[in-house]
Amino acid sequence: MIYSFHFIGDRKRTPLDKFLNEIDRKLTLFKKHTDNTNNLYEKEYKELKSENEEQYKRSLFEANAEFDKLVAGGGYNTDEDLQFAWHASGGSSVDSYFQDEDEALFDRFNTMKDYFYKSSLSSLYALLESELRALCGILKLSYNKKISLQNLNDKDYLTAIVTYLELVIEVETYTLESYITKFRRLQFIRNKIMHNGGVIPEEEREKFSKEIIYNESAICLIESSTVFIKNVQLIENNLQLIRDFFYELRWVLDKKSDYSILTHNLTFFFEQFSKKIKVSILEVSQQRNFIKCHLVYDSSELQLLFFCNISFLKAKVKDTVIISQLTNEILIELLSNLEWPSGIIHDNILTGYLSDKNCKVKFMLYE
Incomplete structure (x- = not known):
């Protein structure tokens, strides 16, 4: 008989695993909100631009009709006369009027999107800081530490959080350093938006140009001093950066x-074959694309x-491959009566x- 995972309820997770999964959910919703809102702006802009183009065509048609009517009445023989007739028909102002309308529409929507991007960027940084503070609280309880993040008394939360992880929780943070460097650029932009109306003081403009504009093509200064976010790419880049950071973390x-979390998850998976199977992890490759597990069926x-060797391979869609080299009949029977969705x-x-969730996960089972 083939059993299925699809009716199995969610298992009890550790507080840390639950917290990290919730961050991923929040980032997914943040991206969806950003994409949907940006698409609404783009849709409305295209609709209004299309209306302008249709109105331009109608106005041009009417001007041509009036011009033809004037010329048909006679008295317009020279180029100068014809030019006057075109002016009298309103044709000479049609192009300039609708060009001005197009530019005004473009500027209006760019300004609205800039407001939205600045708000999104500020919210994204706030999400990063608040989740990292909450994480430090969970780790304090998990490792029974007396020192809290607040005890470090550092106004720079990024510095305090990294210090807390390194010195109090005692985790290796060198792989996180490149992310923190990029978060400082995000922090700088956010602070100028929130506390200075997006205006960069003259003494900081050279630094802004070298460290921010050089690394982020979607941002610039207008009127030589004010932050202007040109498109949604800046939000998407930082959103992906935060997602990658929490993956690394x-x-x-x-x-x-x-x-322990990965062991707990894999144990839960193999327990669906039999509650008598327990898992321990022997090896994780440096590239994190290979896991070697030791399993015990104890009755x-x-x-x-x-x-069980578990490999993560690049693919266009989610896929699972099972290769069994088991020879024991009991194990073969146990591990063949359940789908691997x-x-x-x-x-x-x-x-x-x-x-990358769109990857191939390969299970190699052997004795």
């Missing part, structure tokens, strides 16, 4: 606990040992551990 934190009658494996068992 998940691996760093789980490594400190000897991969009152016998104990069976086997292994890609959705459950990618989005539940290995959620947060895949740098």
